[in-house]
Amino acid sequence: MDVLGGLFVDHTLRTVALGSATLGIVSGALGAFAVLRRQALLGDAMSHAALPGVALAFLMTGSRAPLVLMLGAAIAGWLAALAIIGVARTSRIKTDSAMALTLSVFFGAGLVVLTFIQRQPAAGKAGLDKFLFGQAAAMLESDVITMAAVGALGLFALLALWKEFKLLSFDPDFAATLGMPTRRLDILLTGLLVIAIVVGLKTVGVVLMSAMVVAPGAAARQWTNHLGVMVTLAALFGAAAGVLGALLSTTAETSTGPTIVLVATGLVVVSLLFAPARGVVWARIRAWRSRRMLALEAVIADLASLAAQHGSNATHPHDIGALNAVRGRAVVERALSELAADGLARQHDTGGWSLTPRGLAEADRLARSRRAPGVAR
Amino acid sequence: MTSAQIDVLLVAVVVAAACAIPGTFLVLRRMAMMSDAISHTVLLGIVLAFFVVSDLGSPILIAGAALVGLLTVVLVEAVSRTGLVREDAAIGLVFPALFSIAVILISSLAGDVHLDSDAVLLGEIAFAPFNRFAPFSVDLGPIALWVMGAILLINLACTALFFKELKLATFDPALAAALGFSPAIVHYGLMSLVSITAVGAFDAVGSILVVALMIGPPAAAYLLTDRLPRMLGLSVAIGAASAVAGYWLARVLDANIAGSMATAVGIAFILVLLLAPQRGLVATARRQRRQRWTFARQMLLIHLATHEGTPAETDESRPDHMQRHMRWPPAFANRVVRTATERGLIVLENDQLRLTAQGRHEARAAAVR
Numbered sequence: 001m002d003v004l005g006g007l008f009v010d011h012t013l014r015t016v017a018l019g020s021a022t023l024g025i026v027s028g029a030l031g032a033f034a035v036l037r038r039q040a041l042l043g044d045a046m047s048h049a050a051l052p053g054v055a056l057a058f059l060m061t062g063s064r065a066p067l068v069l070m071l072g073a074a075i076a077g078w079l080a081a082l083a084i085i086g087v088a089r090t091s092r093i094k095t096d097s098a099m100a101l102t103l104s105v106f107f108g109a110g111l112v113v114l115t116f117i118q119r120q121p122a123a124g125k126a127g128l129d130k131f132l133f134g135q136a137a138a139m140l141e142s143d144v145i146t147m148a149a150v151g152a153l154g155l156f157a158l159l160a161l162w163k164e165f166k167l168l169s170f171d172p173d174f175a176a177t178l179g180m181p182t183r184r185l186d187i188l189l190t191g192l193l194v195i196a197i198v199v200g201l202k203t204v205g206v207v208l209m210s211a212m213v214v215a216p217g218a219a220a221r222q223w224t225n226h227l228g229v230m231v232t233l234a235a236l237f238g239a240a241a242g243v244l245g246a247l248l249s250t251t252a253e254t255s256t257g258p259t260i261v262l263v264a265t266g267l268v269v270v271s272l273l274f275a276p277a278r279g280v281v282w283a284r285i286r287a288w289r290s291r292r293m294l295a296l297e298a299v300i301a302d303l304a305s306l307a308a309q310h311g312s313n314a315t316h317p318h319d320i321g322a323l324n325a326v327r328g329r330a331v332v333e334r335a336l337s338e339l340a341a342d343g344l345a346r347q348h349d350t351g352g353w354s355l356t357p358r359g360l361a362e363a364d365r366l367a368r369s370r371r372a373p374g375v376a377r
Numbered sequence: 378m379t380s381a382q383i384d385v386l387l388v389a390v391v392v393a394a395a396c397a398i399p400g401t402f403l404v405l406r407r408m409a410m411m412s413d414a415i416s417h418t419v420l421l422g423i424v425l426a427f428f429v430v431s432d433l434g435s436p437i438l439i440a441g442a443a444l445v446g447l448l449t450v451v452l453v454e455a456v457s458r459t460g461l462v463r464e465d466a467a468i469g470l471v472f473p474a475l476f477s478i479a480v481i482l483i484s485s486l487a488g489d490v491h492l493d494s495d496a497v498l499l500g501e502i503a504f505a506p507f508n509r510f511a512p513f514s515v516d517l518g519p520i521a522l523w524v525m526g527a528i529l530l531i532n533l534a535c536t537a538l539f540f541k542e543l544k545l546a547t548f549d550p551a552l553a554a555a556l557g558f559s560p561a562i563v564h565y566g567l568m569s570l571v572s573i574t575a576v577g578a579f580d581a582v583g584s585i586l587v588v589a590l591m592i593g594p595p596a597a598a599y600l601l602t603d604r605l606p607r608m609l610g611l612s613v614a615i616g617a618a619s620a621v622a623g624y625w626l627a628r629v630l631d632a633n634i635a636g637s638m639a640t641a642v643g644i645a646f647i648l649v650l651l652l653a654p655q656r657g658l659v660a661t662a663r664r665q666r667r668q669r670w671t672f673a674r675q676m677l678l679i680h681l682a683t684h685e686g687t688p689a690e691t692d693e694s695r696p697d698h699m700q701r702h703m704r705w706p707p708a709f710a711n712r713v714v715r716t717a718t719e720r721g722l723i724v725l726e727n728d729q730l731r732l733t734a735q736g737r738h739e740a741r742a743a744a745v746r
Contacts, residue, residue: 094407100409105593207476
């Protein structure tokens with residue numbers, strides 16, 4: 001609780017929380033499109049590829065201003081995306097190989113540039129190795145302002161071209177037939193992914209930034225089938241993961257990036273399990289219920305056909321040994337006890353079972369609905 | 378060269394060869410990004426195994442890391458099998474999570490052991506010669522060389538033993554399944570090799586270079602050949618050459634060796650992409666250019682052959698008619714006529730283009746085709 005209290009008093013903590021929230025909102029909202037467009041791994045490749053951009057920007061300008069480094073990262077990430085798409089388009093190399101190759105080569109080139117930086121005397125290099133894993137505690141007000149400005153630019157572009165991006169994500173062919181410049185829109189939307197990545201580089205680091213692009217979108221997707229809701233939720237999830245992770249990491253003194261990523265992963269796990277309609281747990285429950293219903297209906301039908309063989313006395317008790325043999329003892333017993341509880345079947349003093357008159361009527365109804373497939377019951 | 382330099386080069390070449398073999402199958406099976414995922418998550422295996430044995434030199438660490446590598450594959454498949462997220466997103470969710478756990482565990486150990494996450498990502502092959510393998514105080518060379526040599530042998534042996542199965546499961550998984558080779562076993566077997574190789578290699582070269590060496594050389598080799606054995610051989614050769622070139626690049630620039638090797642892999646790939654004899658961009662562009670001229674020439678011959686001996690011939694076979702009829706730019710049309718003349722396919726008589734016997738023959742052949 002004193003962490004939350006500290007939010008209002010402690011200047012550093014407030015900066016960290018604000019910055020992480022900004023990062024979460026931007027990467028969540030823009031990343032939602034990456035998830036929909038199957039560009040999750042492109043984000044990974046681009047964030048690794050940002051390293052040489054950051055390092056070169058620093059080497060050339062000698063400045064650690066966030067905007068300069070972000071620009072370098074953005075250009076490198078952008079070039080990496082172009083390289084991936086270009087190689088996949090012009091040769092028989094598939095996208096996955098192109099991505100793995102580009103990310104490792106760019107990252108390797110980044111390492112080479114980093115060694116040049118480390119050789120410089122008195123260079124302010126301390127800030128740069130933090131780019132690997134991020135360090136929220138080092139966040140300054142100027143960082144937050146830059147992140148917010150760059151992020152706002154990205155979000156504004158997203159809103160301004162909302163309809164176009166929506167169509168491009170779900171039905172690019174239709175978008176093309178409507179005369180939309182799909183190629184240019186595609187490049188632009190991929191460019192927004194770059195923004196989502198560079199905004200978080202300082203907090204989360206190049207290695208794990210991809211998770212912040214994917215996780216909020218993947219979590220949000222489970223709760224809704226509506227794009228607007230999904231993007232909003234992704235932004236909220238991103239912000240929650242950012243703030244919670246940053247605060248946790250400052251109190252527990254763990255690296256910020258990994259902590260934020262683990263919180264975001266937690267959100268994904270909860271969403272995958274418990275989101276209504278899509279969640280794994282609900283799906284299991286639904287499957288279990290329908291299996292039970294099918295067993296009930298099967299036992300009713302069996303008892304009804306036994307009764308039909310018996311002619312005049314439909315409620316004559318029957319031995320259920322045959323049923324047990326066919327359906328399995330446990331299934332039959334559970335079904336029978338449920339049917340008895342509903343008053344559809346009863347056990348006679350002899351131990352045999354029969355349907356009650358209501359059960360017979362139910363069996364009749366079920367048989368009829370089965371004979372007319374497609375009729376909703 | 379000093380003996381330390383020779384040691385570094387040897388380690389680099391063995392690592393490159395060991396990575397190229399499983400990498401070839403990853404590239405062919407379109408699972409290249411799994412190398413990225415596994416090379417990150419094996420760190421978790423190392424950390425967890427370290428908690429158990431408290432010894433950074435223990436071979437248990439490699440086993441633990443290989444297990445977590447497999448766990449990564451299993452988790453990715455479990456997540457994507459729910460159908461709730463696509464496979465790419467599943468990879469993008471699983472490996473950062475496992476890697477994050479590893480980084481946090483390591484930072485909780487900070488100071489106690491020489492194991493830090495930067496080193497794992499970046500590797501430092503320059504230190505390889507200093508950890509010697511010296512049983513009974515007989516110096517047998519760097520440990521890294523022995524470890525990677527063993528892994529290279531395992532990779533070679535598995536590939537040789539199960540070559541048929543790997544080949545079939547890679548190119549025709551349905552047929553492989555129908556013939557009774559379990560695609561799952563081949564899949565997990567391959568992933569085990571990738572994991573073991575990633576663990577062994579990243580101590581020396583760092584996880585990112587593992588990705589470069591696993592994917593880059595096979596991708597380049599894929600542009601050079603259509604035969605699997607040749608692709609394996611070329612991958613090993615390109616990987617080893619890049620490693621050596623990268624080492625010298627690092628010496629010249631006085632830069633990080635792993636980074637330079639990854640850069641060398643990138644350069645090698647670009648060279649192959651541009652210059653590959655059949656599939657290279659230069660060869661493709663030249664072929665297209667040649668085809669364009671050949672096609673234009675054939676059009677000219679067919680046009681002349683069509684009107685040969687008809688009343689319209691005087692009109693249709695005037696040299697300046699071609700521009701209008703074929704909608705060729707004047708310079709292009711002139712060049713087509715010139716090259717056709719030079720090849721003895723047509724002659725110019727009284728401002729009329731006439732087919733030679735050979736030209737007539739070629740026109741007929743082109744039209745029939």
